[in-house]
Amino acid sequence: MCSSIVLCVDDRPEQLKLRKAALEARSFRVETATNAYAAIKLLEEASVAVVLLEYKEEGMDAEALAYQVRHRFPDVPIILLSAYAEMPEGILWLVDEYVMKSDLPDGLVRVIERVTRQNNTDETKTLAPSTSKPLAA
Numbered sequence: 001m002c003s004s005i006v007l008c009v010d011d012r013p014e015q016l017k018l019r020k021a022a023l024e025a026r027s028f029r030v031e032t033a034t035n036a037y038a039a040i041k042l043l044e045e046a047s048v049a050v051v052l053l054e055y056k057e058e059g060m061d062a063e064a065l066a067y068q069v070r071h072r073f074p075d076v077p078i079i080l081l082s083a084y085a086e087m088p089e090g091i092l093w094l095v096d097e098y099v100m101k102s103d104l105p106d107g108l109v110r111v112i113e114r115v116t117r118q119n120n121t122d123e124t125k126t127l128a129p130s131t132s133k134p135l136a137a
Helices: 013-024 036-045 062-072 106-121
Strands: 005-009 029-033 048-054 078-082 097-100
Touching (some): 005 036, 013 029, 029 036, 036 048, 036 062, 062 078, 078 106
Parallel strands (some): 005 029, 005 048, 078 097
């Protein structure tokens, strides 16, 4: 069981409920945020292991939030969720991984486990954006 939090950020509450239920069924501790302000507040107050960020947000700019997380919380991995196969380089530079929605939930679970395991096994490492395209699950 993951003692740290998986933070899911999506402006659609119904999607957050589904994602939270799927991850909690696999023993993850999940918190949700429907906007960037709530996400940053949770990051400031809790032990967040990983941020799951929806690429296409109606009520917020996913790239701006990824930038804030990357610079204010550099040790917290960011996983981008998208239905798009091609992603703009600007956002890929900011995230550790991206997962196609067609790979949910199993592919997402594998990626969460991998990035949190990497972060936990190398505590001196500061996760930085990859210069190559993140791997899909």
